[in-house]
Amino acid sequence: MAESPSLPDLDPISDRAVFRQIADHLREAIERGQLAEGDKVPSEAQLMQHYGVARMTIRNALQVLQSEGLTVAEHGRGVFVRSHPPVRRLASDRFARRHREQGKAAFIAETEGAGGKPSVDSIEITEVKPSPDVAERLKIGPKDRTVRRSRRYLINGQPVETAISYIPVEIAKGTQIMQPDTGPGGIYARIEEKGYRLDHFVEDIKSRMPLRDEVRALRLAPGVPVFHLVRTAYASDGTPVEVCDTVMSSDAYVLSYELPAR
Template identity: 75%
Template sequence: MSELPLPHLDPISDRAVFRQIADHIRHAIETGALSAGDKVPSEAKLMQHYGVARMTIRHALQILQGEGLTVAEHGRGVFVRTRPLVRRLASDRFARRHRDLGKAAFIVETEGAGGTPTVDSIAITEANPSPDVAARLALDLRELVVARTRRYLINGQPVEMATSYIPHALAVGTRVMQPDSGPGGIYARLEEKGHRLERFEEEVRARMPYRDEVRALELAPGVPVFHLIRTAYAVGGRAIEVCDTVMSTDAYVLTYELPAS
């Protein structure tokens, strides 16, 4: 184990041996002794170091995988999970200057983190809103909304799914109805139509992902998601978009600047 110094087991601890081993490897990941993409020592090496059975080592490794810290690759071993962290600065991400440059928020954030942003699985439908969306947009349940669903990827890795709901009357006849909404995204299109954005409200909570979200975001076991609902308001106070977003928590850091007075 000379390539990765690990402590030895505490013989008088009441903590189970496999949990002590998981603690040691987790500490190595958290302190950077094992970096993203690094291979965790093999089962054989860990067995030799700790003097325990293979099943004990496997229980320890299962804990780390369940926490989303590692990923097992068949025939290759166990690796520290790569996390393409993007710092999502709430006070800046929807600044008009980005739209004026023809860039939507996701592009700005991802490029700022040195990643390559892409979007796929784009679907556009027209439907009646759910009661929650109708209430946020101040619409009757019988009115139509345009729903834009898409998946966001960083360096080819899915990190986020989002569905925007826009009142039909605001979207019809614009590129909001097309898969490629154009430079600056849908907010730029809405402002071109005279709906100048004034503010946004976001609600964020963390939860475990649903089965379809695990598949779409290719989440490792134990990785939760951020569930964010944003409402965009135009000057005058009218809500013009609701965006329902599910984000992988191991891809984002949410950063907020708050006034002190």
């Protein structure tokens, strides 16, 4: 096959289904770099000729790769190896005060550090009674209300993350937290201006498959899971000042942590 990776022949005595053998061969070519990010996968006709199988067998093999998030089909152009331009999310650095002092929120600082162009859209601000879980994390009563800030983050125009912050009303009221543009340094800069000096953050992270609305919001390819992260921000006196419920496209981020050995 011209301008294609060297693919092995089918194993006639294998008990593995033919379409899965073909998927295995293509996956190995991707993992070895014979098919790099953005490269076009051999066409159905090329694969049919090489393996001597029906078109439906080839389509089933390609569907396996797409369901694993390794490839993406572009109508009228073919199937391509999916690009994964990850942002390294440095847990030990992203909320450093120096970023806020420079007028940059965490997402802006880390995205620009990776050479990307950050943007935010779908901003919604409402006053709500939080869920029992959020209320417990904020240590507020069942009748207390919070300001809910929902937004979507994009890198180079590609959605990568949705986030919903819950801030106690007495902290958010009278600040730019109530406005679409929270100002230099973002939410945390405004919270510190209210006298709540941030001390530490606690994050709970799990990986799962996305819900239908999350697939739509993040434009996820089939088979791509998400990171579901819930973060609680604490002031120096131990007061919880914000809970942020975040859903992140797993192929857009590398989660990096520095842990002390003491």
